[in-house]
Amino acid sequence: MSALSPDRSAPKIDTAYRVCPLCEATCGLELTITGGAIRSVRGDREDVFSKGFICPKGVAFDRLDNDPDRLRRPMVREGEQWREVGWDEAFAVVAAGLAGVVAAHGRQAVGLYLGNPNVHTLAGGLYAAGLARALSSPNVFSASTVDQMPKHVSCGLMFGDPLAIPVPDLDRTDFLLLLGANPLESNGSLATAPDWPGRLKALRARGGRLVVVDPRTTRTAAMADTHLAIRPGTDAYLLAALALEILSSGLTDLVSLTDRVSGLDELPGILADFTRDVAAQVCGISASAIAALARDLAAAPTAAVYGRIGTSVTEFGTIASWLVDLLNVLTGNLDRAGGAMFPMAPHRRPGTGSGRGFRMGRWSSRVRRLPEVKGELPAAVMAEEISTPGDGRIRAMITVAGNPVLSTPDGAALDAAMADLEFMVAVDPYLNETTRHAQVILPPPPPSRSAHYDIAFSELAIHNTARFSPPALPLGAGDLDEPTILAQLTLIALGEPDAPARLIDERVIAQTLRRAVQDPRSAVHHRDPAELRGLLTGSSTTEQRLDMVLRLGFYGDGFGASPEGLCLEALIEAPHGIDLGPLQPRIPEVLKTPSGRIELAPPEIRQDLERLRTGIDARRDGLVLIGRRHLRSNNSWMHNLTVLNSGSNTCTLQVHPDTAAEIGLADGADARVASRSGQVTVPVEVTNRIRPGVVSLPHGWGHSLAGTRSAVAAARPGVNTNLLTDPMALDPLSGTSVLNGIPVTVKPAPA
Numbered sequence: 002m003s004a005l006s007p008d009r010s011a012p013k014i015d016t017a018y019r020v021c022p023l024c025e026a027t028c029g030l031e032l033t034i035t036g037g038a039i040r041s042v043r044g045d046r047e048d049v050f051s052k053g054f055i056c057p058k059g060v061a062f063d064r065l066d067n068d069p070d071r072l073r074r075p076m077v078r079e080g081e082q083w084r085e086v087g088w089d090e091a092f093a094v095v096a097a098g099l100a101g102v103v104a105a106h107g108r109q110a111v112g113l114y115l116g117n118p119n120v121h122t123l124a125g126g127l128y129a130a131g132l133a134r135a136l137s138s139p140n141v142f143s144a145s146t147v148d149q150m151p152k153h154v155s156c157g158l159m160f161g162d163p164l165a166i167p168v169p170d171l172d173r174t175d176f177l178l179l180l181g182a183n184p185l186e187s188n189g190s191l192a193t194a195p196d197w198p199g200r201l202k203a204l205r206a207r208g209g210r211l212v213v214v215d216p217r218t219t220r221t222a223a224m225a226d227t228h229l230a231i232r233p234g235t236d237a238y239l240l241a242a243l244a245l246e247i248l249s250s251g252l253t254d255l256v257s258l259t260d261r262v263s264g265l266d267e268l269p270g271i272l273a274d275f276t277r278d279v280a281a282q283v284c285g286i287s288a289s290a291i292a293a294l295a296r297d298l299a300a301a302p303t304a305a306v307y308g309r310i311g312t313s314v315t316e317f318g319t320i321a322s323w324l325v326d327l328l329n330v331l332t333g334n335l336d337r338a339g340g341a342m343f344p345m346a347p348h349r350r351p352g353t354g355s356g357r358g359f360r361m362g363r364w365s366s367r368v369r370r371l372p373e374v375k376g377e378l379p380a381a382v383m384a385e386e387i388s389t390p391g392d393g394r395i396r397a398m399i400t401v402a403g404n405p406v407l408s409t410p411d412g413a414a415l416d417a418a419m420a421d422l423e424f425m426v427a428v429d430p431y432l433n434e435t436t437r438h439a440q441v442i443l444p445p446p447p448p449s450r451s452a453h454y455d456i457a458f459s460e461l462a463i464h465n466t467a468r469f470s471p472p473a474l475p476l477g478a479g480d481l482d483e484p485t486i487l488a489q490l491t492l493i494a495l496g497e498p499d500a501p502a503r504l505i506d507e508r509v510i511a512q513t514l515r516r517a518v519q520d521p522r523s524a525v526h527h528r529d530p531a532e533l534r535g536l537l538t539g540s541s542t543t544e545q546r547l548d549m550v551l552r553l554g555f556y557g558d559g560f561g562a563s564p565e566g567l568c569l570e571a572l573i574e575a576p577h578g579i580d581l582g583p584l585q586p587r588i589p590e591v592l593k594t595p596s597g598r599i600e601l602a603p604p605e606i607r608q609d610l611e612r613l614r615t616g617i618d619a620r621r622d623g624l625v626l627i628g629r630r631h632l633r634s635n636n637s638w639m640h641n642l643t644v645l646n647s648g649s650n651t652c653t654l655q656v657h658p659d660t661a662a663e664i665g666l667a668d669g670a671d672a673r674v675a676s677r678s679g680q681v682t683v684p685v686e687v688t689n690r691i692r693p694g695v696v697s698l699p700h701g702w703g704h705s706l707a708g709t710r711s712a713v714a715a716a717r718p719g720v721n722t723n724l725l726t727d728p729m730a731l732d733p734l735s736g737t738s739v740l741n742g743i744p745v746t747v748k749p750a751p752a
């Protein structure tokens with residue numbers, strides 16, 4: 002067995018190491034390759050982060066190469082027929098289509114949707130933002146407003162940087178309070194950690210404690226010391242009561258953060274209404290359990306509070322996200338070992354500790370006037386922005402690695418709206434429920450044929466590492482790598498369709514180096530940018546860009562100033578990655594608030610708390626719908642692999658036996674589920690692993706629409722839970738739709 006040679010053309014490769022891009026855990030994979038194909042996949046036991054861990058999706062890594070339905074050539078649609086074309090012809094059709102729409106209706110008439118897989122690829126990490134800027138349209142959307150924007154907003158308001166997201170220091174904490182997360186199925190989200198099962202077992206083995214708050218007895222909840230089966234959508238009340246308990250019981254201990262916070266004195270007043278008794282009534286958890294949890298959290302030597310999708314996708318998602326980190330601050334656990342800490346990604350440079358803060362609402366959506374956040378509008382307004390007549394209407398869409406017809410709210414409305422677009426181009430390997438509306442599909446090669454470095458997830462990792470994976474296999478004949486596809490689209494958006502794709506990289510490199518040499522804090526201050534450009538290595542300008550940011554980064558070699566530091570060549574020579582050590586306290590340089598302090602009571606949150614107060618008296622006696630994850634699913638896009646779309650990975654409606662008996666539902670029989678937005682018919686799964694009064698559907702299903710090309714998914718289609726999502730029900734600060742706690746009625750389906 003030999004490691005993959007840096008020479009990509011070398012034919013005698015038998016083992017390659019590749020970071021898995023199929024979820025946020027970023028496990029190292031060991032691929033055995035013979036005859037130009039991957040023969041087996043297993044966890045890389047020497048990977049510095051994952052140490053051999055792998056899940057069923059990772060084992061199926063090679064199946065993406067072999068899926069007969071995966072598109073291998075650009076496709077142009079003529080009426081209902083698709084025709085394979087060459088890349089030049091495909092880009093020419095795209096350039097003409099977009100130029101026509103822009104000429105007739107202006108730049109705002111072109112919308113962009115960036116799907117979740119963008120953050121799992123080097124291409125998405127390096128080119129998607131540039132594509133959005135090049136379009137210069139207000140109508141940019143992404144999967145972030147489907148599930149995680151509340152965290153960006155709360156971190157933006159508290160720390161001044163929406164990307165400064167603290168993660169639980171899993172390997173050192175003594176107490177983990179986990180809300181709305183099921184990492185034993187999801188493998189983690191906004192907290193990158195290969196092998197959550199092993200890390201949670203290790204926490205308990207060293208005497209630590211795991212508390213899980215979830216309406217379902219998930220696999221994660223089942224291994225907890227304490228499981229609190231909360232009423233869906235009420236996490237903000239529980240978290241507020243915990244904060245108030247700590248504040249009013251004299252349990253607050255900021256430890257080293259005392260001089261780093263602002264707004265502490267305001268907290269008892271603004272949280273006064275959210276007592277443990279109120280929370281008990283709203284959340285369905287006893288007041289004594291809430292008080293005990295507050296005491297235990299405060300008393301733990303170290304503790305981390307971690308809230309994820311279940312807390313985010315509620316009407317109070319941003320408040321809940323704020324409260325998670327407020328608890329980390331009040332217990333002195335923010336930015337200390339064993340608490341919630343800020344990763345230091347290898348491609349990042351440390352900040353200065355102050356800044357201009359975080360602004361949102363710089364523009365609004367045309368129809369509903371919902372504010373922009375982080376340069377994006379809520380995905381929930383995409384359908385109305387396409388279908389509502391008037392100036393500024395979206396007439397063309399670019400989708401990149403997304404299937405929003407299945408994955409965003411009110412999928413039926415979006416499906417109908419997309420059918421009316423004047424032009425659409427999709428970068429996607431599948432002809433799926435969304436891309437079937439495109440005139441052109443540009444398929445990237447499978448992950449095995451792409452270089453990889455985790456831009457997004459090294460910023461969220463619970464341990465600092467640096468890993469680079471060269472392509473395990475060469476591009477096939479007729480393939481175009483994803484960086485080139487996205488760079489070419491960017492040039493089209495800029496009105497330079499005939500320019501070479503590498504021009505995008507050259508511009509970024511030139512601008513970055515010019516700024517670096519002018520920065521007195523930089524290791525390359527006063528050096529010659531042209532000389533630095535000549536020092537960059539990599540087999541493409543994409544890799545040279547990566548080399549540049551690594552060398553300028555916190556651990557970088559500074560272009561020779563620190564010879565032992567990181568550069569791309571060093572990573573290529575370390576196929577199992579480089580361990581950069583446990584997370585370190587770094588709050589002084591993380592903060593970008595104007596005050597240079599952690600804002601504990603931002604005005605936007607204070608104002609929104611009025612909604613939380615009003616919600617205390619809301620009726621909560623009806624049935625509500627929540628989502629769920631399965632280890633072998635990741636949204637919609639791997640449902641065409643037989644090995645994953647099988648067994649217990651089923652689209653069923655989970656119902657508690659008491660609820661089933663009340664409604665007259667039988668296990669295995671069909672139920673009709675209806676919300677304000679739509680209805681679905683789905684088989685019932687009666688289980689006591691869910692709270693009475695709550696039903697659960699997984700998301701990403703609904704592969705029954707005509708005109709797709711995914712035989713496996715279509716044979717086992719499931720139903721689209723987003724037919725039930727109400728596009729009007731949002732967390733107003735973040736624009737994130739309510740997916741957790743959708744009011745529904747459920748009845749036996751008519752025979």
Ligand code: SF4
Pocket residue numbers: 021022023024025026027028054055056057058059060188195
């Ligand atoms: S846990 Fe995630 S990263 Fe690891 S093998 Fe599975 S899909 Fe890949």
